[in-house]
Amino acid sequence: MRRFSPVSFAISRRLNAPDSYRPRNRRNSSQRCGSKTILAALHRPRTRRQQTPGPHPPPHQLWCTLIRTRWCTSTCTPTEGTGSYGATLTSFLRRSGHKVVEAGRPDRRLRRMNGKSDTLDAENAARAVLAGFATATPKSADGGAEMIRQLKVAHDQAVEQRTGAMVTMKAMLVHAPDALRRETAGKTQISLARHLAALRPQRLEAPEDALRHALRTLAKRWQYLDAEAKELTQMIAELVGRTAPQLLEPFGIGVDTAAEILVVVGDNPERIRSEAALAKLAGIAPVPTGSGMTSGRHRINHGGHRQLNAAIYRTVIVRMRFHQPTIAYVARRTSGGKTKREIIRCLKRYVIREVYHLIRPAPRTLAAAS
Incomplete structure (x- = not known):
C-alpha cells in the first residue's frame, strides 16, 4: 500500500520562480526558501522557528528532509507544474527515490x-492521487528527448519570426x-x-530612402533566421x-514528425502504458457520439497534444497519396460508405499504434525502470 504524507505537497508556480517573482518580505523561513507553499502544504508548527544565521537550503531539499524526518522513507508526492516551475523539484524528488505524480489543475x-x-x-x-484520478507520471527530462524539445523551441521560434520578416518585406514592397x-x-x-x-x-x-533601409534590415534578419533554422x-x-x-523507418515519418513524437513521449516512454494511452495523449482516440438512432458512431478527438496530432495527420496525408497499401485501404473503406474524415481518423489510429x-x-529497460 502506498504511503502518503499527512498533507501531500502540491507545488505552486512560485516555488521555483525567478527571484523577481518571489516575496520581498523575508521574515520567516518559508519566504527565505522562495515559496509560501512549503508551510501551506505541511502542518504549520505551533511555535515560530528561530532564525539561524547562514545560508538556507533550497525548498526542494527542505521538503525531502521533512519527508524523511517526519513521516516515512517512501512517499508518493503529487506535484503541479512538473514541466515548468516544478521541474527542479520533480527532478530532485526522483533522484531521492520518491515517486512523483502529476497532480494537474484542480476541478473548476x-x-x-x-x-x-x-x-x-x-x-x-x-x-486526487488518493482517489486514483491523478496517475500520470511526469517526464524525466534527462535524455535526448529533452534535448530535442529545447532545440525545437528555438527552431520553431526562428521559423515563426522568419515567416513574419518575409511577410513584412512583401507588404512594404507594395x-x-x-x-x-x-x-x-x-x-x-x-x-x-x-x-x-x-x-x-x-x-x-x-521616404524612399527610409524604405530601402527598412527592406535591407528585414532582408538581413531573414537571412540570419534562415541560417539559424x-x-x-x-x-x-x-x-x-x-x-x-527506428522512428524514421516507416513510410511518411520524417525528422519533424519523429522529433514531435519524442518530445511528447519523453525520455521515459514506459510511463505510457498502452497504445490507447498514447492515442489519448495525441488526441487521436475516437470519441463516441452515439445518441438515439446514431449509436456506435465516433468523431475525431479535438483534445490532446495538437502538434503531435498535426504531425500524425501529415503522415496520413502523405500515405494516402503515395503509399500503395494505404491507397487501397482508402478505396476499400470509401466503397464501404466511410467518409474521408472517418477514414483519416482510422488511419491516424493505425499510425499511432x-x-x-x-x-x-x-x-530489460522496462524492468530496470520499474
Missing part, C-alpha cells in the same frame, strides 16, 4: 465553490518605387532576401537519429 467547479489557496491546492492534489518592384517581381524568398540585403542606400532624406534542423535530425532511429510499438522500451 470545486475551485469556484471552495476558493483557491495554497492549502486548498495541496489538499486537492492529495485527494509601397516601393516602380523600379524596385520590377527588380523584385517573381523572385523566390531566398533570391528576394539576397537582392534586398544587397541594397546600399546612401542618404536618408526621403537550418542549423537547428540539422542538430535535431542528428539527435533524432541518435535517440530513436505503429508508433507505440516503435517507441516501446525493451523488456
Whole structure:
C-alpha cells in the first residue's frame, strides 16, 4: 500500500520562480526558501522557528528532509507544474527515490465553490492521487528527448519570426518605387532576401530612402533566421537519429514528425502504458457520439497534444497519396460508405499504434525502470 504524507505537497508556480517573482518580505523561513507553499502544504508548527544565521537550503531539499524526518522513507508526492516551475523539484524528488505524480489543475467547479489557496491546492492534489484520478507520471527530462524539445523551441521560434520578416518585406514592397518592384517581381524568398540585403542606400532624406533601409534590415534578419533554422534542423535530425532511429523507418515519418513524437513521449516512454494511452495523449482516440438512432458512431478527438496530432495527420496525408497499401485501404473503406474524415481518423489510429510499438522500451529497460 502506498504511503502518503499527512498533507501531500502540491507545488505552486512560485516555488521555483525567478527571484523577481518571489516575496520581498523575508521574515520567516518559508519566504527565505522562495515559496509560501512549503508551510501551506505541511502542518504549520505551533511555535515560530528561530532564525539561524547562514545560508538556507533550497525548498526542494527542505521538503525531502521533512519527508524523511517526519513521516516515512517512501512517499508518493503529487506535484503541479512538473514541466515548468516544478521541474527542479520533480527532478530532485526522483533522484531521492520518491515517486512523483502529476497532480494537474484542480476541478473548476470545486475551485469556484471552495476558493483557491495554497492549502486548498495541496489538499486537492492529495485527494486526487488518493482517489486514483491523478496517475500520470511526469517526464524525466534527462535524455535526448529533452534535448530535442529545447532545440525545437528555438527552431520553431526562428521559423515563426522568419515567416513574419518575409511577410513584412512583401507588404512594404507594395509601397516601393516602380523600379524596385520590377527588380523584385517573381523572385523566390531566398533570391528576394539576397537582392534586398544587397541594397546600399546612401542618404536618408526621403521616404524612399527610409524604405530601402527598412527592406535591407528585414532582408538581413531573414537571412540570419534562415541560417539559424537550418542549423537547428540539422542538430535535431542528428539527435533524432541518435535517440530513436527506428522512428524514421516507416513510410511518411520524417525528422519533424519523429522529433514531435519524442518530445511528447519523453525520455521515459514506459510511463505510457498502452497504445490507447498514447492515442489519448495525441488526441487521436475516437470519441463516441452515439445518441438515439446514431449509436456506435465516433468523431475525431479535438483534445490532446495538437502538434503531435498535426504531425500524425501529415503522415496520413502523405500515405494516402503515395503509399500503395494505404491507397487501397482508402478505396476499400470509401466503397464501404466511410467518409474521408472517418477514414483519416482510422488511419491516424493505425499510425499511432505503429508508433507505440516503435517507441516501446525493451523488456530489460522496462524492468530496470520499474
